[in-house]
Amino acid sequence: MTSTTGPARSGASVPDPHPSLAPLAFLVGTWHGEGVGGYEDLPDFRYEQEITFLSTGRPALAYASTTWWADEPRDGREPGSPLATETGFWRVQDDPDKPGGRIVEVSLAHPFGIAEIYVGTLDGTRIELDSNVVIRTATARDVTRSVRLYGIVEGGDLAYAIDMEASGKPLQPHLSARLRKIED
Numbered sequence: 001m002t003s004t005t006g007p008a009r010s011g012a013s014v015p016d017p018h019p020s021l022a023p024l025a026f027l028v029g030t031w032h033g034e035g036v037g038g039y040e041d042l043p044d045f046r047y048e049q050e051i052t053f054l055s056t057g058r059p060a061l062a063y064a065s066t067t068w069w070a071d072e073p074r075d076g077r078e079p080g081s082p083l084a085t086e087t088g089f090w091r092v093q094d095d096p097d098k099p100g101g102r103i104v105e106v107s108l109a110h111p112f113g114i115a116e117i118y119v120g121t122l123d124g125t126r127i128e129l130d131s132n133v134v135i136r137t138a139t140a141r142d143v144t145r146s147v148r149l150y151g152i153v154e155g156g157d158l159a160y161a162i163d164m165e166a167s168g169k170p171l172q173p174h175l176s177a178r179l180r181k182i183e184d
């Protein structure tokens, strides 16, 4: 992903990471791997994913995720068929109520009429996020809350799990994946 943030205008070549992002620096780069999805009445499926966290010199990382179907053909999808994508920003703030504590704020836009802001905590490389706001159009699916857990696991991989509350169903797993860093 290239920055659209104006090296041509500013004359700067590669922006230095914003100092406030040091605690999230471990995320910067491009990650690639496989995940498993499912939901209450949705049979499990495998997907491929690429995530990029990009430093632009500003006090938030730009984030983009792209996914593809990676399972047996089903419902008109075959391996490589485009699946969900999401894009947004991640920033980190000192917790005013907890000395040494850190708050992570993530804003995400989805192409299916939903935008959400998560607020959570950072502890080392473990990030726990919970919905702060979910907004959706009248035609969007009735998603009311999501909880996300990200962390670096053995071998330096990035793993995450996303639980979701939708269509009146209780909070339960929708997605989980393990990704390897393929580019710094």
Ligand code: HEM
Binding pocket: 037, 039, 040, 041, 042, 045, 047, 049, 067, 075, 083, 084, 085, 086, 110, 114, 141, 142, 143, 146, 164, 166, 167, 174, 175
């Ligand atoms: C890695 C990213 C994601 C992948 C690969 C993915 C994939 C899928 C797939 C394949 C389905 C089955 C229905 C269909 O074919 O459309 C589905 C259902 C659904 N997804 Fe996702 N999704 C992702 C992210 C999200 C996110 C971020 C949200 C909410 C903001 C979401 C909300 C839903 C809902 C509400 C359903 C319907 C569940 C049900 O009632 O059965 N998905 N997803």
